[in-house]
Amino acid sequence: MKRIAMLGSGFIGRFYADSLQGQRSKDKIIMVYSRREEAAKKFADDYKCDHYTLDMEEAIAHVDVDVVCISLPNNLHEAAVMLCCKHKKAVITTKPLGRNAAEAKRMLLAVEEAGIFNGYLEDLVYTPKFLKAYESVKNGALGRILWAKSRETHPGPHSDWFWNIEQAGGGCILDLGCHCVEITRTFIGKDIKPIEVMCWADTQVKPIDAEDHAIGLIKYENGAIAQFEVSWTFRGGLDLRDEVMGTEGTIWINNFLRTGLEMFTTGKGADYVAEKAESNSGWLFPVGDEINDLGYNHMFAEMFNCMENGTAPRETFYDGYVVNAVLDAAYKSAKTKLWEPVQLEIWRGQEGLSKESHLVEYDAEHYLIKEEMTHYGAKKVIIKHKQTGKIEEKIIE
Numbered sequence: 001m002k003r004i005a006m007l008g009s010g011f012i013g014r015f016y017a018d019s020l021q022g023q024r025s026k027d028k029i030i031m032v033y034s035r036r037e038e039a040a041k042k043f044a045d046d047y048k049c050d051h052y053t054l055d056m057e058e059a060i061a062h063v064d065v066d067v068v069c070i071s072l073p074n075n076l077h078e079a080a081v082m083l084c085c086k087h088k089k090a091v092i093t094t095k096p097l098g099r100n101a102a103e104a105k106r107m108l109l110a111v112e113e114a115g116i117f118n119g120y121l122e123d124l125v126y127t128p129k130f131l132k133a134y135e136s137v138k139n140g141a142l143g144r145i146l147w148a149k150s151r152e153t154h155p156g157p158h159s160d161w162f163w164n165i166e167q168a169g170g171g172c173i174l175d176l177g178c179h180c181v182e183i184t185r186t187f188i189g190k191d192i193k194p195i196e197v198m199c200w201a202d203t204q205v206k207p208i209d210a211e212d213h214a215i216g217l218i219k220y221e222n223g224a225i226a227q228f229e230v231s232w233t234f235r236g237g238l239d240l241r242d243e244v245m246g247t248e249g250t251i252w253i254n255n256f257l258r259t260g261l262e263m264f265t266t267g268k269g270a271d272y273v274a275e276k277a278e279s280n281s282g283w284l285f286p287v288g289d290e291i292n293d294l295g296y297n298h299m300f301a302e303m304f305n306c307m308e309n310g311t312a313p314r315e316t317f318y319d320g321y322v323v324n325a326v327l328d329a330a331y332k333s334a335k336t337k338l339w340e341p342v343q344l345e346i347w348r349g350q351e352g353l354s355k356e357s358h359l360v361e362y363d364a365e366h367y368l369i370k371e372e373m374t375h376y377g378a379k380k381v382i383i384k385h386k387q388t389g390k391i392e393e394k395i396i397e
Helices: 011-020 037-046 055-061 074-086 101-114 128-138 170-189 296-309 316-335
Strands: 003-007 027-031 051-053 068-069 090-094 118-121 146-152 193-200 211-218 225-231 239-247 249-254 261-263 282-284 361-363 366-373 379-385 392-397
Touching: 003 055, 011 027, 011 068, 011 296, 027 037, 027 055, 027 118, 037 051, 051 055, 055 074, 068 074, 068 261, 074 090, 074 101, 074 392, 101 118, 101 282, 101 316, 118 296, 128 170, 128 239, 128 249, 146 170, 170 193, 170 225, 170 239, 170 316, 193 316, 211 316
Parallel strands: 003 027, 003 068, 027 051, 068 090, 090 118, 146 225
Antiparallel strands: 146 239, 193 211, 211 225, 239 249, 261 282, 361 366, 366 379, 379 392
């Protein structure tokens, strides 16, 4: 059993609590910290916490606390992490790790110097559909990965601090792009270095200083490319979709918006439908098990199992740092309108890779372009001569 201090009593803290005290059925939130006494008391009552406090250090330092879970606004992550280091408490934190790579780097170095367990709570690489897709990719079902795309769009976040650029550190790129970067990075290979980013961003709808819509491309050292689409202006709910394409296949994933469960109601008796749903009447798309479908169950189970086993989880502060560095380049590119390099002062993957060869041998003299079966029953190949460059098609008897 792990005894947890929850820092934050809001939307994400409650999502975390529902999972933490559900999946393994043996972990317990014993302490909650909130900046508002009413919220702290309500959370403690709802989740049967032994203690609540308005003092962050008191929550972290409590003698019975084994692990600290950070579900606070982005500008408070670093202070919380440093207190965990001071009191030698295992720490897991919501995404993004920092408001920028500099903050993330300080937190990464601090937890490693303190020698404490650190986990980065990137739930969307723990969704059941993602885990199934990733196993297929890892086992070679798609061949060499060429392109990965991730989309997260919705009408905007729930809490006021997200809309404050100083507290949040950015807009939808930081809030949603952190998910997309880690999803596509995992498909391509987390030991493959992201080298440069091209990003468009704008404030199209919301009266805020940060961006509410963005699209970006990330080049990797081995020639693969990732794409992200993020928005706080999308109407229709929470749209989570991933695609990954390789030389031998393709995977499409729809995690949330259209999952096979559809319902029509006039609205009588309807209340909460799904996260960021915009209506409770008409045709609706409820989610069977939000906590599980969003990856929380698998994520926390792995985090706590790793703590007990003395191993590193799938997602650590190092991963959060790499994501922040990629997003820093995206923000710079959105301003300069140029490809911007990813500045990774700490890199623990492969070095010096070159673009992998795209040439497929057909025979000693030719490369294969395409092989297909025609509608009239003939098998055909299109090939290119290695020396002359001549392209021709050939019917295979």
